[in-house]
Amino acid sequence: MPGMEGTELRIIGFLCNWCSYGGADTAGVSRFKQPTDLRIIRVPCSGRVDPLLVVKAFMEGADGVLVSGCHPRDCHYSEGNFYARRRLEVLKRFLPFMGIEPGRFEYTWVSASEGARWQKVVTDFTDQVHALGPRRNFGEGNGGGDIR
């Protein structure tokens, strides 16, 4: 699809079934227009999102990864997003250390009723990733500088 080349970036979203996936549905039902870059993977709970899935997505070449779950306290499984919040926060602080720009990974909470919020999250996150541009992955070309 040559027309797409250069305009879309590679963004993956992991969304919990009960809140954020529903929120994305609500946004769709409301016809809230969004950038087309994002591809959504449905998981039951943000607690199901092993941080390694995010890392895997980056290692496979993603430019941005977004995780979205139920608001804290609203988890369909009571506690899943509480665990997710801790892990994803550690991940978010850690990825830049390995050379993945801050801003390429975000996690947030969107409920099934928040179609407008979902639209904003997608739009802002997509813009944010576009501002960073395509990501150079490990082993792709030469990155230049180093310590010493």
Added chain:
Amino acid sequence: MVSREARFLATDNIPALLRRLGNTYRVFAPVKVSDTIVLFQEFAESAGLALDEQTTLPPKELLFPQTEGLVSYRYRKDAEDLEKSEVQVEETLEAPPTIIFGVRPCDARGLTVFDAVFTDGQWRDPYYKARREATTIVTVLCTQPESTCFCTSVGGSPTGIEGSDIILTIVTGGYVAEPVTEKGETLLQDEAFTPAGDKAGEAGEAREKVSVERELELDGIAEQLLDIFGTDFWEQVTAKCISCAACTYVCPTCFCFTITDDTTGIEGSRIRTWDSCMFYLYTLEASGHNPRPTKTERYRNRIGHKFSYHPTSYEGMFGCSGCGRCIKVCPASLDIRQVLREAKAHG
């Protein structure tokens, strides 16, 4: 062996030589990549050479890569009839002419273990064979043994020529180069090599002076290892082993591999990677049964293979060239020499 007409290679001429050879060959030489790590890397003048240290990894990676694609494949569907599909298979062997410069005699000799298994015996491995044939090994003879060296105990020598195409002996101002094979002879035609003159004599004397004490007496080890196979010796001796694969991956003679098909979507490749007998997965069977469930069985196999089963199958040739890397890298400083000594003494 071809005639051993000695030539002289001035140290100053080495960069120019390698640069020239680089036009026709891929040239690898030891490079210090960090304070403590020396690796064979594609020659680049800026990187400098580290000929006076043992490389962290032997050169086997260049002939038998840790990961190599054997074939790549792609399913092609018939657009008219999706039921029909054919597999397109493409061999991915690459074996360009290569020179490995600055190999140690033990590592060169290690290749002869590979040769015996992969090229000279009943089965031929086309990938290894093609690379081996395309590669010229330029060996620098040793002058000083390290505390971990034991090549002489396993039949080698710091000045040994087995597996090499050219040997270089350090003399004043450079090296005396002597061809071991036709391939080596060809290389010596380069203008960097000048007649050796009396340097040849100096080289001979230098070689005489080098010695590595033969600290192990391995006569009868093959039988002894079988004798003590079922004893508690192995559990005792492997208590400190942590069952990683560092020893096997740095070994110039370990050749075990595994093959996996790595498929994504409708395409993929069949890749061969080093495997290690020290891994649990190495012998894990699909049923869940594992004939070598603990490090004890695994380490016993490693020693047994190198010093009993391999020499039994290959005319007494040990699966070990005495380079000592396994001792150096072992996180628990498990010393294979000590294990062999104790094995001989056991019972």
Added chain:
Amino acid sequence: MAILDKLKDGVQRELEGLEFVIGWEQGYDPLHASPLFIRTPGDIDRLIWNPLCVHNLASYLPSLKGRRVGILLKGCDSRSVIQLLQEGLIKREEIVIFGIPCRGVVDLSKIKSRIDTSQMRAVSLMDDAVVIEIPQGREEIPLDDVLATKCLSCQYPTPLIYDHLAGEVLPPQRPTEVLYKEVEVIEELDVQDRLAHWERELDRCIRCYACRNACPLCVCQDYCAAESRNPRWLSQRAGVSEKVMWHIMHALHLAGRCTDCGECERACPMDIPIQRIRRKINKEIKELFGYEAGVNPEDTPPLYTFKVEEPTIQEREW
């Protein structure tokens, strides 16, 4: 009585009720110690204690669950034991701990990066220096220059858990600030340079998994997810991203559990500075949850619990 004598004495007295006691002995050269499994009183004489006793012997414990053993532990090593106890991976009643107040151990790669030790003849250990005799002469290196990085900021010189302590309790003597110095060097790089840095360092990885097998808290070992096909996180493909994936997997599985013992990096045959990856996560865990692994057996690792309100987590607003 010197520490070593106290240790020998203690081991002598406890050995009968134990399958073995794990300590250290002289290794294949004067610079290398090696783990020692003392099974008989005759083995006790081989026991040594000096700054070359680098190995964290706690790494052996999880695989010995169900057996009664003794173990010699430095302050830092004891944190691994506490962490293992916390996670129920070992049983306290099965272990007799001989604690050692420790002033620091040597990082051999720091010595090797200073001098060529391949033909070394002798090593003598002074209070504040290591003297190494090599063919070229006698090299005296200040001990602080070659101590393991963890030792330079050690806050736990005395084991936090023991049955017998060989010597007096040693108060912490090192400043804490230096712990994250190497981490900060990387943090200060431009993000692209950080990528290049890890690309270069991790590309050297040969996937021998020594870092994993040496890690006292890698409980999966033979069942490691890095090598399985179900789940299949990594392939056998060559390429640095597979190696990076492994190292991140290892580090993330240790998040909130790593006691910074450094066995991973010490075991690495390629001298890849992987401890920094864990230390970075430790730093964030400390900042977020005020938590340090392996200090209190009653704690729960912070990623296995939560608070309804997380005062330290500033969530992104959209």
Added chain:
Amino acid sequence: MRIGVFVCHCGTNIDGTVDSHQVAEEAKKFPHVVYATDYLYTCSEPGQQEIQQAVGEHDLDGVVVAACSPRMHENTFRRTIERAGLNRYMFEMANIREHCSWIGEDREANTHKAIELVRMAVAKVANHVHLHPSYFEVNKRVLVIGAGVAGMQAALDCADGGLDVVLVEKKSSIGGRMAQLDKTFPTVDCSICILGPKMVDVGQHEKIKLCTYSEIEDISGYVGNYTVNIRRKATYVDWGKCTGCGLCMEKCPSKKAYDYHNEGIADTTAINISFPQAIPKKATIDPEYCRQFTKGKCGVCAKVCPLGAIDYEMEDEIVAEEVGAIIVATGYGLLNMEELGEYGAGRYPDVITGIQYERFLNASGPTQGHVVRPSDGEEPKRVVFISCAGSRDASLDRPYCSNFCCMYIAKQAILTRDHIPDSEVYVFYMDTRSPSKGYEEFIRRAQEEYGVQYVRGRVSRIYPKGKRMVVRGADTLLGTQVEVETDLVVLATAATCAPEAEELAEKLRISYDEYGFYMESHPKLRPVETNTSGVFLAGACQGPKDIPAAVGQGSAAASKVLSLFSKDQLESDPQIAQVMELRCVGCLKCADTCPFQAIEEKELPDGRVVGHVIETVCQGCGLCTSICPSGAIQLQQCTDNQLIAEVEALCQAWRERSSG
């Protein structure tokens, strides 16, 4: 695998901005796909038949439908393929409508995205395995939370259907909001007259166990087997002895207690029975006002009670109940009128709320149905009603309509004219909303028959002038400013979620919207179900609604429970975690973190300890899968390998795209 891909046009819903045909054509190139087609409405009967037919003809063992959200039709299509003889879990949906065609206008980009979404779904199905449900026993008791008219209806229908019901009510009496009302619209019949008998039915029903003056402490378990801890708040009166004679109320010296039933327009005694028709008719002490509690001595009620029912030492009690399903009917709250500063609410005594006015109108209210001005007890001659007081007001973050205000204002306006024939009544409104049967006619009657003056416009300010109030606002129909001098202002304050609605939702693990109203499973098709299996909604807790709608939902929720309980065993969802015992290292981090305690230790014959999932307890959240370091515990249908396959398929598509 032999996978079939079915791409839906959804009329033009998808095909309008996605080239569905091209998506199907591209799908043919994907691994394992042996059949792909597009269809106008895949969910229609012929559409489903086409899938069934293709399963047979092409010997499919996995199906992907690219259509709407799986939250919409996943179960529909699972049943479809089951009818065709496939295991129903060999199925995956690609959401190319809500997540694609409806949110982007670029047809090329959308088509491209749809192709990739299908590719991911195919990759996931290729990793699916057959799953089979297991069955578990159901506890056929139902908990109803809230005994307003919706909850009462639900409880009665369940009980009449033969179920044992536990009915929990926060207040001391059942009845809810409706018990406070005077008349109901549009029939103007007496509220308590129609509610009273129902309350009696509830109180006397042998299948209904009433727990009034009680709250939900916590809830654990899952559909068919919930355990509910109920906090029975201390009433300080032994209800086993209390006969509701009322003697204590007569003698109680503390007569200034807040009267909740009368919304504070009158006072009550510290020990009281909330209203004459209360069920159960039992006294309760309000310790905030009781002198025994505030001053430490009094004891009058204890002395006068002929049955010795008073117990000042009483404490809250936690009672556990085991139930199989839960109906939530917790109703609504009302906006605190002090938030409405421009109306002077809370500052001026003669600005009151609709529900307070209702108490004035009520014959059993404190004024026996005589409408009076709170400030001086005079009969008002002019009354102004203000609708949408806090509703439909974005500035108060409450943009929604409170649903029933227009109608009760009309009712109260009519009643005002009935009670005070010489009164004048004004209604300030934004729009009148009267869509149900007889409603529009009712408003017409208020205007035409009763001469109620409807002014279309917002009120900007209310201020006192002498003994009266001035209401200033705009008449947007005439385009003029209006000022009305009045004796009384009645605000139709916004309906809000019930107090503590969020906390209860968290205990129930159900979702709520940003206003605290509970989320139904589907706004149209599953209006009384929640996303938590076994928990149902009735009445205004889901959103403001009037009595007939609330009653309807009460019955609807009851019928859902009855149909759920029509089977002796329930099917458990097999999409749960499973331990690969060969891989498990027994660290039990999964068990330590499982929110449902669904994982236990298990010792294998060889002595190894591994984790074991209790099938019916596992809810399938997958927390364990992401915590297990060795990957030994995998959530079926969402395994690591399935998610990795999706990621890899997508990334491969991306790589192909960038390499041309």
